Amino acid sequence: MRTRRLYLNRLDQAREPDDVVVVIDVLRSFTTAAYAFAAGAPTIYPVDSIAGAFRLQRGLPAAVTSGAVGGGDPIPGFDFGNSPSALHGI
Template structure:
């Protein structure tokens, strides 16, 4: 299994037999995992608030979760892009419209991959287990947190942790968890200058292997959605 790294600026699209793990540790695919923990049935991906509105009208019983670039919550949504806000929520058997910047964008540009997964530290071991079982010839870790003002090391750390797992190693998760906290974006969580980025969110995002399921991304009836996998 060949392993490659890419970001939103350098990614050129997936080969037909390739697996792509779209990594967004802070916070899209950590939030996604906590949505499944809260009982959500599927997560309908929307790239913009307008697209989220269209999906919410199409699926009127769906909850709405998301944030605009920078992590600011969206007016009128049920929840922000916040794992801490969802930890004790009850969304049993409900669909959720999930609207975020990096994670949804990454899923959209990699949608033609043979296997597409949402990736974060909290479900890393389960994701690696699924990849080892399916054994695609190539896996690309698409890191979505690299911007002009962010080093994206939270996603790079997750990609390197996944790489070690795929190579049969048993890495200590602590250094990778620490890198999430110390990344450019990670240091904003708990800073009073960024009240929408809570320390509670960071405490949940910077934990490896909390959940024993992967998060495949599929397309059904023209809608990209994240489902709870193995």
């Protein structure tokens, strides 16, 4: 896979795009994880799907779930959304 860094202020606006851009937003997730650790979480298990989270939770009954779907809405059935402020002070 080839990657490259582009700067918005250096793009040629006259050219038609011929590439695909993938943006991964991890800032909120990592901030939420930091709040969870600060609140006393001994371990965080990242998962790749909602179903995977529920499978893991069945094996760890004392686990707390946190996450959101695209757009930031909390996942139904999870204990917390993906907001660091939701974990503040727990």
